[in-house]
Amino acid sequence: MSISATTSNARPSGVQGRSRFVLIAVAYVGLLLLAPIAGIVWTVIDGGSGVVRRTLAAPDVRHAFLLTGVITVMAVLVTAVFGVAVAMVLARDRFPGRRLMSAIVDLPLAVSPVIVGLMAVLLFGRGGWFEPFFTARGIQIIFALPSMLLVTVFICIPFVVREVVPVLEEVGTEEVEAARTLGASPTQTFFRVTLPTIRWGLLYGIALTAARSLGEIGAVLIVSGTIQGHTETATLYIFRALEERQEASGYFVALVLAAASIVLLTAIELFKRKRVRERSR
Amino acid sequence: MTQGIVVEDLDKHFGSFQAVKEVSFKAEGGKITALLGPSGSGKSTVLRMIAGLERPDAGSIWVDGEEQTSKSPQERRLGFVFQHYALFRHMTVHQNVAFGLAVRKAPKSEQRGRVGELLDLVGLGPFSDRYPDQLSGGQRQRVALARALAPRPKVLLLDEPFGALDARVRQELRRWLDDLHRELGVTSLLVTHDQEEALELAGEVVVMRQGGVEQIGSPEEIYNKPSTPFVAAFVGASNVLRGTIWEGHVHFGRSAVAGAHGFDDGLEAQAYVRPHDVRITRQAGDMSFEVMVERRTNLGWMSKLVLRLQDGQMLVAELPNEEVEGIRADSRVFADLRNAKVFTVGGAEFASGEELAKV
Numbered sequence: 001m002s003i004s005a006t007t008s009n010a011r012p013s014g015v016q017g018r019s020r021f022v023l024i025a026v027a028y029v030g031l032l033l034l035a036p037i038a039g040i041v042w043t044v045i046d047g048g049s050g051v052v053r054r055t056l057a058a059p060d061v062r063h064a065f066l067l068t069g070v071i072t073v074m075a076v077l078v079t080a081v082f083g084v085a086v087a088m089v090l091a092r093d094r095f096p097g098r099r100l101m102s103a104i105v106d107l108p109l110a111v112s113p114v115i116v117g118l119m120a121v122l123l124f125g126r127g128g129w130f131e132p133f134f135t136a137r138g139i140q141i142i143f144a145l146p147s148m149l150l151v152t153v154f155i156c157i158p159f160v161v162r163e164v165v166p167v168l169e170e171v172g173t174e175e176v177e178a179a180r181t182l183g184a185s186p187t188q189t190f191f192r193v194t195l196p197t198i199r200w201g202l203l204y205g206i207a208l209t210a211a212r213s214l215g216e217i218g219a220v221l222i223v224s225g226t227i228q229g230h231t232e233t234a235t236l237y238i239f240r241a242l243e244e245r246q247e248a249s250g251y252f253v254a255l256v257l258a259a260a261s262i263v264l265l266t267a268i269e270l271f272k273r274k275r276v277r278e279r280s281r
Numbered sequence: 282m283t284q285g286i287v288v289e290d291l292d293k294h295f296g297s298f299q300a301v302k303e304v305s306f307k308a309e310g311g312k313i314t315a316l317l318g319p320s321g322s323g324k325s326t327v328l329r330m331i332a333g334l335e336r337p338d339a340g341s342i343w344v345d346g347e348e349q350t351s352k353s354p355q356e357r358r359l360g361f362v363f364q365h366y367a368l369f370r371h372m373t374v375h376q377n378v379a380f381g382l383a384v385r386k387a388p389k390s391e392q393r394g395r396v397g398e399l400l401d402l403v404g405l406g407p408f409s410d411r412y413p414d415q416l417s418g419g420q421r422q423r424v425a426l427a428r429a430l431a432p433r434p435k436v437l438l439l440d441e442p443f444g445a446l447d448a449r450v451r452q453e454l455r456r457w458l459d460d461l462h463r464e465l466g467v468t469s470l471l472v473t474h475d476q477e478e479a480l481e482l483a484g485e486v487v488v489m490r491q492g493g494v495e496q497i498g499s500p501e502e503i504y505n506k507p508s509t510p511f512v513a514a515f516v517g518a519s520n521v522l523r524g525t526i527w528e529g530h531v532h533f534g535r536s537a538v539a540g541a542h543g544f545d546d547g548l549e550a551q552a553y554v555r556p557h558d559v560r561i562t563r564q565a566g567d568m569s570f571e572v573m574v575e576r577r578t579n580l581g582w583m584s585k586l587v588l589r590l591q592d593g594q595m596l597v598a599e600l601p602n603e604e605v606e607g608i609r610a611d612s613r614v615f616a617d618l619r620n621a622k623v624f625t626v627g628g629a630e631f632a633s634g635e636e637l638a639k640v
C-alpha cells in the first residue's frame with residue numbers, strides 16, 4: 001500500500017493511465033458478465049412470481065436439479081479422493097514417466113468437452129470397445145448416469161491435482177518425515193499432517209470442480225441423450241426450455257445455477273487467499 | 282546389551298551415486314557423538330538411515346542392542362530433529378509437542394503434563410498457544426527438540442540442528458543443548474559440518490568424507506592427531522607446506538620442520554601446521570628459520586601474520602599481540618613450527634595417530 005502511495009505522489013500521469021485501465025477493466029467486466037446476469041434477473045422478474053412457482057413445481061425441473069446435484073457431489077468426491085492421491089504421487093515420488101503423467105493430467109483442459117463426450121460414446125456406445133462387457137451384465141453406460149458422471153469426472157480431473165501439487169511441493173516432505181519419526185502410522189500422518197496442510201488448496205480445487213460440474217453441458221449433451229426426467233441435467237433443461245420457447249423458466253433455472261456459481265466463486269476467492277497464506281508460512 | 286547406536290557396513294546408493302560406503306561406528310549410550318563432514322559426505326544420509334527415513338542397500342543398524350535395519354520409522358521411535366525444524370505449521374506449539382504422544386493414544390491428562398514439563402525444560406512455557414510462524418528460528422528449533430523428546434525416545438538424532446540459525450543464536454543454542462544433554466543424558470547423534478560445534482559438544486567425533494568414515498576419535502584425537510590429510514585440513518585451520526623427508530624432518534628450501542619420524546628419506550611430503558603452532562622470534566634458534574612478514578592484520582587480542590618462506594611458500598601464523606610487538610610488514614623474523622602433522626604426497630601412505638604420537 002505504501003508503495004502505491006509513493007508512486008502516485010511521484011508520477012500522477014501514471015495514475016491517470018492506470019485509472020483509465022481500471023475504467024476499461026470495469027466496463028469489460030460489467031458489460032460481459034454483469035449485463036447478462038441483469039438480463040436474466042429482469043426476464044425472471046418480468047414473468048412474475050407465477051413463473052418461479054410453476055418452474056419449481058415441474059417434475060422435470062426438479063429432476064434436472066437433482067441430477068445436476070448428484071453428478072456434482074459424486075464428481076467432487078471422486079476427483080477429490082483420486083486427485084489427492086495423484087497429487088501426492090506427482091509431488092513426492094520420482095519415477096520414469098512422471099512428467100508425462102503430469103502432462104496427461106492437464107489434458108482435459110485442452111480437449112473440448114464435446115470431444116470428451118464423443119470419446120465416451122466411442123468406448124461405451126453401440127459397437128464401442130467396452131460396450132459388450134457392460135451390455136452382457138445389463139449395465140447401461142451411455143444415455144445413463146454412469147457416462148454422465150464419467151465425462152464430468154474426466155473434465156474435472158485437473159482441478160484438484162493442479163491446486164494440491166504446488167502446495168505439497170512447497171511444504172516438502174519434512175513434516176511427513178517428522179510425523180513418521182514421532183510414531184505416526186502412514187494413515188495418521190495423512191489425516192493429521194498432510195490433509196490439514198493441503199486443506200485450502202484442496203477446497204479451492206473442490207470449489208472449481210463443483211462450479212465446473214454444475215455448468216458442464218457439452219460432454220453431457222453428447223452422452224446423456226437428454227431424456228426428459230431421466231438424463232436431463234439443469235443445463236440441458238435450460239437448453240431445451242429455450243428451444244421450446246419457455247424462456248422464463250429457462251432463465252429461472254439459469255439464475256439458480258448462476259447463484260450457486262457465485263457462492264462457489266466467493267468460496268474460491270476465500271480459499272485462494274487462505275491457500276496463499278498457507279504457502280507463505 | 283550394548284547401549285547406544287551401532288552401525289555396521291552401511292551402504293547407500295542414489296541412482297549410480299554411492300552416497301554412503303561401508304560406514305561403521307558406535308555411538309556410546311548417554312553420550313553425544315558427532316558425525317562431522319563437509320556437505321555431500323553422506324553424514325545426513327547415515328542419520329536418516331538410522332531413523333528409518335532411508336533404507337540402506339546393505340549393512341545393519343542397532344539401537345540399545347536391538348536390530349532396527351528393516352523397521353519402519355514409526356516402529357523405531359527415535360527422536361529426530363531436522364535442520365529446518367519441520368514443525369507442523371497448522372498446529373500450536375502445544376499440539377506440536379503433544380503429537381508423538383497423541384498418535385500413541387496417550388491419555389489427554391498425561392499429554393498435558395508431559396508437554397508442560399518439556400516446554401518448561403526448553404523455556405517456552407508461555408508460548409504453548411502460538412503457531413510456529415509466530416516464533417523465531419531459535420525458538421522453533423527448541424520446540425522441535427521438545428517435540429522429539431516428548432515420547433521419551435531411546436536416542437536423539439540431530440540433523441544440522443543449528444544450521445539454519447545465525448551465528449549468535451547458534452552459539453547460544455549449542456551451550457543450551459550441552460546443558461540439556463547433561464540433564465537428560467539421552468544418547469545423541471549430531472550431524473554437523475561445523476567442526477567447532479562437533480568439538481565442543483561431542484564426546485566422540487566420526488569424521489566423514491565422500492560417503493566413508495575418515496577417522497573416529499575424541500575431539501582431542503581428531504584435532505591433535507588427525508589420521509589423514511583430509512582430517513588435518515578439515516578440522517581446524519591448517520597451513521600446508523610441501524617438502525622432502527630427510528632424517529625425520531620435512532625440508533623445504535633451507536628450512537625444515539620436525540614430525541616425520543618413521544618415514545623413508547627422500548619421500549615427498551606435506552606438513553600440516555596450525556596457525557597457532559607457529560612461534561615467532563627475533564633471534565635465530567635451534568629449529569627456527571628465517572621468514573619475511575608479508576602482512577600483519579590485527580584481530581583485537583591477537584594478530585594474523587602472513588609469512589613468506591625462503592622457497593616462496595606462504596604460512597599463516599596467529600599470535601597474541603604481545604608476542605609480536607614491533608613486527609610489521611617487511612620485517613625479517615624467525616619462525617619455529619610445532620606439532621606438524623606429516624603426510625606423504627600421492628600414496629595412500631600416511632602417518633598414523635600412533636606414529637605421530639611418538640614424535
